[in-house]
Amino acid sequence: MIHKWMLQIFRRRVLLAILILIQFGIFAVLINQSITYSIFLKTLFTFLSIAIALHVVWKKGKEAYKITWILQVLIFPVYGALFYLMFNRQTKTKKLQKKLEDVYDFHQSYLYNEQSVFLEANKCYPEYGAQMYYLQETMGFPVYNQTEVNYYPIGEEYYQAMLEELVKAEHYIFFEFFIVSEGKMWTEIQEILIEKAALGLDVRVMYDDIGSFVTIPKDTKKQLVEKGIDCRIYNPFHPVLTSSQNNRDHRKVLSIDGKVAFTGGINIADEYINEIERFGHWKDTGIKMKGPAAWRQTLIFLELWQTMDEALLESEMNLLVPNFKVTSQPKEIGYVQPFADSPTDTQNVGEQVFVKMIYKARKSILINTPYLILDENLETALVLAAQSGISVKIILPKIWDKYLVHMTSRSYYKDLINAGVEIYEYTNGFMHAKSIIVDEAVAVIGTINFDYRSLYLHFENAVVLYGVPAIKDMIEDFDQTILESEKIKIEDLSQSLIVTFSKRILRLFAPLM
Template sequence: MKKLWRIVYSRTFLVVLSILVAVGVIIAAVSFTANAIPAVWLALELFSIVVAVSIVNRPMNAAFKLTWIVFVLAIPVFGALFYYILQSNLEVILYRRRFEYQAKALHDYICEHDVYGHKAQDVLAQKDKEQLKLAHYMEDYVGYPLHVNTDGQYFPSGEAMFKTLVEELKKAQRYIFMEYFIVDFGYMWDTILEILKEKAAQGVEVRFMYDGMNSLTLLPYSYYKTLRQYGIQAKVFSQIIPALSTVQNNRDHRKITVIDGQVAFTGGVNLADEYINQIKRFGYWKDAAIMIKGEAVANFTLMFLQMWNFDTKEENDDFLYLQEHMANQKDTIQTDSVFLAYGENPFDGEEVARRVYLDMIQSARESIDIMTPYLVLDDETIDNLTYAAKRGVQVRLLLPGIYDKQSAYLASRTDFDLYLKAGIAIYEYTPGFVHAKVMLVDGKRATVGSVNMDFRSLYLNFECGLYIYGHKQILADIAEDFEECLAQSKQVTLEEFQTTYPLYKRIIGCCMKILSPLM
């Protein structure tokens, strides 16, 4: 009974209840009006047809079109009405305008202050001209330049990353920028918070940003005010409010730390104890992260400042951090390995993270190794992945043996038949949950970041990642991590899957996949 009351009085329950009440009021108001004035119902039916036609002709992924059309047609009149409300409310328009402005400012700044020239492109031109396609796209259309003169370290677990992160935070002298999707009380966050408080007291500028989803279940709603009392500049991205808006479906899923413009971290690791296996959830938590030093840190600084200023209307001098970085970092590290730190913005229409994955898959010649917690892909990505296997590329997928979400498990397995018949090897990590987001291609290039291989990461969330080409140590460490994980995993065979996987799970999984573009 106590558990029930805790649920009833929780913020999550109140938000959901408020939204359901709003939906009920709209349905009741429309039904009453339509019954009183029959012509209104006819007009709404015609409106549904117009909405369905407009969805078909919108420039969006086919999976999203199918899901919305099913939604509109399955709920006559009201489906179209809610689609219109969700897609055209003022909040959506404002967010889109803000991020369009930020994206333009980012691109213009890089074009005007590119002190690095085209060194990275020159390196790629000598080593692998095919990779220049991704370079041109990133620099010309998105605004993220490639860099050389960068070094890094790959971490095969959250524990390894946490140890180094603590060491680097303690070295901070000028500023610390941190942006994370999940923050939860416990050993990990308490340790980091103490360092941030100490650094702020020493005069180091500390900016900390977390996603508003935390306010539902993990943190107090006004926790950012508590952080401000410690001298930390704190912001929350998109607090969850009881309102009908698709904006609340666009979460800041990034994991970024930038220290003095010298060091940057990214990967799958959030700031909560399960990520470092301080507590056990879903068995052993297998994650991955990466640290870089040198020129490529600038892109992470740029990404953080873009998000930090998403709700700022007035001009500021934040880009001075990049000027300083460019002046101080130039040629301090001498390497010809190529690094590309990139961000995914659901409002710019570019689908950057998805294009990075597709470019790597399409250019694969020998092998593709993928770690991901979720595998729910659109038709184009599935076609490219299966075609890679059919043309002789060794494709191996490492998925969780224990899932954190049953819906993700069911949706991920929907296409197992297709993958296995194409010759893709699927492994499920026996010790527990795989949260790492890593792709390694031909042993020559890889990407590590926050991007899952599902609709939410590839289309709906703000994400980040790091593309690495030619860094022998990092690539060798990633390859070793894959082999160690595969040795602890069970391979899924086509015969076993077809004979043992229950029909009811297949049906539920198909339903989950239809809804996945909206979840």
């Protein structure tokens, strides 16, 4: 029997889709009629297309984006120009960026930013000193010690660890996920959240509206608020043609009392713990941090949350700051540096970290990612690493969730393999993990995919691990996953002229996927 809420979601989805299609239809008819009967408008659109093409060439930005937009404008001079005007500024939301800058400034005095820790970490890992400096001094993401990290190689283990820590919460629980879906996972978590809110804890839930649009009932926020939970929906979806819908909150953050924090690729949906099957066995990973780095992850949650506050109150922040006992730390525990990425500024933090790590590699680079849609910087870095004798291995899914995206990812295989990169496809199902390990010593794990959407259009978060013991567990898991994957060879790739041409066309439009 189909649940009543599922029928409501289906009807809502169909209705909104129809409304958007109607708008597209009206838009197309009006434009066609205008240019058919008006020489002036036709001439105007022609000059507009030329002006936009020149503007794209002139302005700073990713060359891949420039080429894509120029092609669209020249091939479809009317619609390409109009869509450029409508959607090009989607990553330059000035009002939101100003609010975020206010929040960043407000958080500066709460960072637990100790210069001595940075100097220690720099001394232990001098080859990554520039990266630590970039994240800490330029972007405001300090490096921390005194933080214990646990790695979870599968969603089921990650989920159980989340439940264990949730029931221990004493002061507050902050919950931010791209997808929240009805099912076992959400039901059990929701029960704990409601119980804790009833006990007087500060419980806050935030999820992305597009990510959760068809997976939970429309009145979920109302139900949570009635149970004493503060709930916010990031960037609510409206059936109106707009440029604001492309920047989504793709972050996954669970913070408990500011002392324990979780992140990784895992959303709150039953396929992530293989309770239900989607695209075969779901392979995903995550980490738990316990210590000062967990507090920085908490501030990452508060970044978007507080952009929806009317004011930033110091008294409220003081109630959230945890107390940490400082003890002598053996070097073996390593250093932890959580960071976040925003599409509203000019810094592509995730990409910068990936590129820096790849160029610093001396022995090996191990990558898990569901998508591989690279710009010139990342592709060149990987190719050069492999051509320099560094072992580069990438695991992607064999079973795809988005056909065009998967085919676009595969369009990079030939060039990478010819350069010496080893590419594997996880044969048991869908690879959704997002991580990179360099020289068995430094790693990044979080929400960032190796694609344009993650690197430039979404709000993301991740954690850099320097010498953390959990990296050993990550390597063991990677090696095990290789055994469950198929190595792709050049002869396995279709040499058909049509297929090759189609993939090249997909590459041209990759920045918009």
